Amino acid sequence: MEMKKHLLAKGTRFETSYFVIHGKSKGKTMMITAGVHGNEIASILAAERLVGLLEKNRLRIEKGTLIVVPLVNRQAYKLRIRGNPDLNRTFPRSDKDKASHRLSVELFQLAKQYRPSWYVDLHEANGLSNINPQRLGQTLIADPKSAAIPAIKRIVAHLNRPIVQKSRRFTVRLQNLLGSGRHAAYHLLKANAVTVETCWSLPMSTRVSFQMKILNDILAEANLINTKA
Numbered sequence: 333m334e335m336k337k338h339l340l341a342k343g344t345r346f347e348t349s350y351f352v353i354h355g356k357s358k359g360k361t362m363m364i365t366a367g368v369h370g371n372e373i374a375s376i377l378a379a380e381r382l383v384g385l386l387e388k389n390r391l392r393i394e395k396g397t398l399i400v401v402p403l404v405n406r407q408a409y410k411l412r413i414r415g416n417p418d419l420n421r422t423f424p425r426s427d428k429d430k431a432s433h434r435l436s437v438e439l440f441q442l443a444k445q446y447r448p449s450w451y452v453d454l455h456e457a458n459g460l461s462n463i464n465p466q467r468l469g470q471t472l473i474a475d476p477k478s479a480a481i482p483a484i485k486r487i488v489a490h491l492n493r494p495i496v497q498k499s500r501r502f503t504v505r506l507q508n509l510l511g512s513g514r515h516a517a518y519h520l521l522k523a524n525a526v527t528v529e530t531c532w533s534l535p536m537s538t539r540v541s542f543q544m545k546i547l548n549d550i551l552a553e554a555n556l557i558n559t560k561a
């Protein structure tokens with residue numbers, strides 16, 4: 333396994349690190365982003381923990397390539413705000429459209445360079461989707477015709493099995509969100525694009541742990557790692 337650190341938006345006030353990890357053998361490419369919204373802390377902590385595990389060799393990418401951008405919007409994170417404008421509405425909406433924020437321009441360029449077959453964007457949201465279907469907390473989201481749907485249904489089933497409190501169980505949500513990183517990766521790069529949303533009102537350690545489990549399952553689904561935890 334080979335891991336290298338790089339800088340996105342280098343030399344600008346948006347500069348942030350990303351990591352490229354190559355497995356021992358060829359396989360699929362996955363891109364993981366967190367901190368597109370600066371106040372969704374558990375997703376950022378999970379992405380940073382993932383990078384830490386990889387650095388310490390406690391998690392190994394066996395096949396393929398993983399790209400991790402653990403904290404996309406540092407400016408928003410400093411202020412613990414979602415970000416203004418909302419970065420997740422600034423990605424290209426069609427093949428004629430262009431990203432309209434320095435960070436979405438650079439992120440989408442990185443995605444175009446690697447052409448990931450999986451694009452995983454980590455977020456957090458209000459509410460519990462299993463209690464209130466209007467809410468996005470505890471969901472995995474894909475576009476309605478996404479090839480990722482069977483995999484995310486399997487992941488949600490696996491995730492929910494040990495969850496005793498029904499309210500905390502995850503649901504699958506299918507929606508188009510124009511301008512989002514997920515939609516751009518799905519629509520323009522034909523990636524299996526997934527948004528992960530944990531619920532803000534749960535304890536931080538629970539949210540980070542859910543995010544980690546989901547990452548582990550997605551990495552296993554794409555065969556970048558060997559086993560499901």
Ligand SMILES: [Zn+2]
Nearest residue numbers: 369372455456
């Ligand atoms: Zn978000």
